[in-house]
Amino acid sequence: MKLKIGYLYPDLLEVYSDRGNVTVLQKRSEWRGIECQVDRITIGDQRDLSDYDLLFSGGGEDREQLLVAEDLLRKRESLFQAVASGTVVFTICGSYQLLGHYFETIGGKKIEGVGLLDLYTIGGSKRLVGNSVCETELVGKVHTLVGYENHSGRTYLGDSTPALASVVAGQGNNGGDGKEGAAKGSVFGTYLHGPILSKNPFFADHLLQLALARRTDKPVLPLLDDTWEMAAHTHIVQQYSGVSRR
Numbered sequence: 078m079k080l081k082i083g084y085l086y087p088d089l090l091e092v093y094s095d096r097g098n099v100t101v102l103q104k105r106s107e108w109r110g111i112e113c114q115v116d117r118i119t120i121g122d123q124r125d126l127s128d129y130d131l132l133f134s135g136g137g138e139d140r141e142q143l144l145v146a147e148d149l150l151r152k153r154e155s156l157f158q159a160v161a162s163g164t165v166v167f168t169i170c171g172s173y174q175l176l177g178h179y180f181e182t183i184g185g186k187k188i189e190g191v192g193l194l195d196l197y198t199i200g201g202s203k204r205l206v207g208n209s210v211c212e213t214e215l216v217g218k219v220h221t222l223v224g225y226e227n228h229s230g231r232t233y234l235g236d237s238t239p240a241l242a243s244v245v246a247g248q249g250n251n252g253g254d255g256k257e258g259a260a261k262g263s264v265f266g267t268y269l270h271g272p273i274l275s276k277n278p279f280f281a282d283h284l285l286q287l288a289l290a291r292r293t294d295k296p297v298l299p300l301l302d303d304t305w306e307m308a309a310h311t312h313i314v315q316q317y318s319g320v321s322r323r
């Protein structure tokens with residue numbers, strides 16, 4: 078079995094080691110004997126995105142987002158078809174914002190998003206920066222998610238868009254409503270860098286499980302030794318234990 082990952086805009090959207098998420102997904106597949114192919118896809122590439130089991134994209138600055146947004150609109154149809162075929166889409170910060178309707182930057186530019194998720198983003202003058210601890214429910218089990226955020230954008234979810242997590246400590250989507258990220262079907266967005274998947278291995282496996290479901294019925298992922306990953310996770314959680322939201 079082979080897992081195919083499409084890494085969107087690695088040359089333009091890559092802050093705080095977001096690319097590490099791709100390494101985590103690749104390694105956690107290979108350690109289980111699942112071959113994993115990673116294709117880098119950037120501006121001008123016209124591949125069929127439905128070819129991929131998982132599409133990943135990272136965060137970036139407003140300037141890079143402007144460049145990417147134009148191209149992403151050209152890939153819009155292919156992206157929607159991929160999602161309809163079950164492809165998992167996992168996006169961080171700048172690319173998460175571009176999945177919504179628009180991102181109005183602090184510089185006054187309105188960047189059009191692809192509208193895959195019902196949300197919009199408005200830039201604020203004070204950046205929302207720091208470590209974050211959140212709670213998320215994955216397949217009926219509650220987990221803490223930890224990561225690092227740094228964004229000017231405040232994202233507001235439409236009623237039909239569930240949050241990925243609720244904020245325990247940190248700012249989340251907009252520093253106000255206690256929601257972090259978005260998760261709708263196989264489409265995920267989060268403000269958490271870290272890279273997030275290195276510190277939250279159960280979330281990496283959740284995404285792998287969904288992506289592999291395109292290849293095989295009920296994929297089973299054997300357990301891995303996550304001692305180091307969970308030590309990094311717990312280190313952040315302990316710093317914020319006893320802290321109530323914000």
Ligand SMILES: NC(=O)CC[C@H](N)C(=O)O
Nearest residue numbers: 136137170171228229230
């Ligand atoms: N870290 C990021 O990806 C930042 C995204 C966007 N430029 C913002 O500041 O909100």
